[in-house]
């Protein structure tokens with residue numbers, strides 16, 4: 001109560017009135033003028049001191065309390081205008097505290113998210129590594145325990161152990177590629193590449209896989225065969241391989257995978273379309289995350305680790321672009337991305 005602006009200003013105004021009256025009494029001894037002088041000094045200084053305290057100090061202190069309240073409720077929606085030019089030091093202090101707290105809170109939230117992500121990632125990696133290691137371990141122990149004497153069993157188990165270890169190798173390679181891309185250790189060696197030719201090679205390589213599901217790999221009718229871009233040929237080969245092999249894996253048996261290139265002035269738009277089961281909308285945002293699978297058991301059966309799309313995303317981002325996906329249940333899925341068009345082509349042809 002003592003720090004109520006009214007009480008403080010009345011107390012200070014009384015002091016000012018007393019000092020003024022005492023000073024005037026040195027030259028004027030009549031009581032009336034002294035009384036008038038004292039009253040005027042009291043009235044005017046109480047109004048002035050009250051306004052100064054209320055508007056410059058107490059109002060700002062109240063704001064500091066309301067900011068503390070907001071901080072407690074994590075409500076950081078405040079417009080901070082001309083922080084640097086504010087003449088009132090209390091207001092400036094208030095805004096500085098608010099900005100600092102908002103920044104720190106954001107950092108804490110980011111760290112919590114990172115911690116959560118790290119925990120999930122460690123659990124996923126251990127799980128994925130465990131599966132092939134356990135399988136290979138099982139086959140080898142069975143061989144040691146005597147199965148090695150039977151030639152048929154030995155060859156079969158050795159082949160299975162080797163397959164598990166190949167899977168493990170592929171997984172570790174993918175993880176290494178991803179982490180190196182994330183820290184920027186892999187530089188893209190961009191050169192002039194025709195995406196059409198790259199895709200023809202990918203088609204050739206995946207021909208058998210597609211045939212096993214009776215899927216046709218083809219280019220769209222209106223595709224541009226001169227899809228020249230500036231990109232890292234090996235990395236883009238990997239991107240196209242991952243997208244097309246996904247389209248084969250998750251596409252319809254007897255269906256088709258259609259690739260198209262549309263060339264614009266500055267870029268080439270690539271799309272890979274399948275007519276498979278599609279991806280439910282709630283999964284669409286997450287499929288580019290490491291180890292994320294829509295249907296865990298199904299994609300595992302087809303030998304996936306859930307890293308293919310994460311590699312696609314990082315590679316395309318390293319080419320300063322973005323991958324997008326659209327999908328309709330039971331109709332199919334289309335992945336697309338743009339790459340910078342190679343300008344030298346314009347002159348050549």
Ligand SMILES: Nc1ncnc2c1ncn2[C@@H]1O[C@H](COP(=O)(O)OP(=O)(O)OP(=O)(O)O)[C@@H](O)[C@H]1O
Nearest residue numbers: 246247250287293294295299304305306307308309
């Ligand atoms: N064309 C597609 N149609 C339907 N679902 C898809 C398609 N492409 C990807 N998905 C879904 O997204 C998930 C993630 O794909 P991603 O390529 O990253 O992993 P994967 O194919 O399971 O394994 P990997 O590519 O590492 O062998 C898949 O498990 C699958 O559920």
Ligand SMILES: [Mg+2]
Nearest residue numbers: 246304308309
């Ligand atoms: Mg895949």
